[in-house]
Amino acid sequence: MGNHIKSELKKVLGEDLLEFCEAALELAPYVGDFLQSRKLNRLVSRLQEHQDKLKYIQKTAGESKNIELIQEKIGPIVFSDLIEEHEDAKVIYLLNGYEHSFINDSPNESLFINYFDTLRNLRYEDVRMLFYIAGLGDNPFKEYAQESAEYAMSRQIYSKLERAYLIKSASSIAYLENGPEVDESILRPVLSNYGIHFLEFVIEDFDRQKYAEQQKADHLAGEISVRFGAIEEEMKKPVTATAILG
Incomplete structure (x- = not known):
């Protein structure tokens, strides 16, 4: 030197x-x-x-x-x-x-x-999106309309994180048809195994146990939400005399 x-x-x-x-x-x-x-x-x-x-x-x-x-x-x-x-x-x-x-x-x-x-290979906005999916921060793109260039970039970032095997999405017909364009509630993104190890490496005190517990709670909340949704749909149906009498 x-x-x-x-x-x-x-x-x-x-x-x-x-x-x-x-x-x-x-x-x-x-x-x-x-x-x-x-x-x-x-x-x-x-x-x-x-x-x-x-x-x-x-x-x-x-x-x-x-x-x-x-x-x-x-x-x-x-x-x-x-x-x-x-x-x-x-x-x-x-x-x-x-x-x-x-x-x-x-x-x-x-x-x-x-x-x-x-x-x-990650830009800082990519890192912020990864942190959001990990439950470590807010969605950096939540203020942008779906028609905006910024929202479109957020979907590109989502795909980028998937390709790097840092995150993975729930398998669904909607996701297979439309990829990251589908609603986040359908995507249900989570950290991959590699993503967890990567965050443990680059963050001073990433707590994988806390993350796992949060994922378990979110999964339960999602199941409850689906059940309530099904119940609400049933309640919207007209009640017939046959249904009442069994």
């Missing part, structure tokens, strides 16, 4: 934290003797903003049995994405993944890389 870059990062991180980050930075693409000033400024700004998180990761790494493996294999991916990622809001999920890489006692290098690949 060039002296100029090292000097700039040292101002932000200090000697100790720079030493922790330097091994990964040395192996990261784009970080050599030359780095565009725009990208260097972006990296410096993000490291400065998340300095406390990086210090916590450094502490976690110091307790890990796999520090060299993670720094050599995963670190360069993380710091490369820190430089290249266009959306600041995604940086914290990138760093959470880096932290969880050190926490895992039996690191699966391919699995971790796959999680980072998945995150890289």
Whole structure:
């Protein structure tokens, strides 16, 4: 890593934290003797903003049995994405993944890389929609009319999350015919098994047990709603004398 870059990062991180980050930075693409000033400024700004998180990761790494493996294999991916990622809001999920890489006692290098690949291919609006389906936030598109371009984008995002196997939908004739265009009550989207593991990787404290309990409650509420709907339809039918007499 060039002296100029090292000097700039040292101002932000200090000697100790720079030493922790330097091994990964040395192996990261784009970080050599030359780095565009725009990208260097972006990296410096993000490291400065998340300095406390990086210090916590450094502490976690110091307790890990796999520090060299993670720094050599995963670190360069993380710091490369820190430089290249266009959306600041995604940086914290990138760093959470880096932290969880050190926490895992039996690191699966391919699995971790796959999680980072998945995150890289998601836009922040995609992440917000995933969080909504996971019960971690509001629907980011609820204010838009069905005829709007934003609502159409929400359906495209839904399909994107399905293709990435982060979510899955209830199988129904309506869904098979119309895909994500059908009403959400018919879609009944849930996290896939991969989606649950992915959120555990990129979120600091995702509670899979709480999510499972919420899904069970939602499923029960859905069944009750269907039963009441059937009862209401029956009550709308005219009562005949034959029906009364049996």
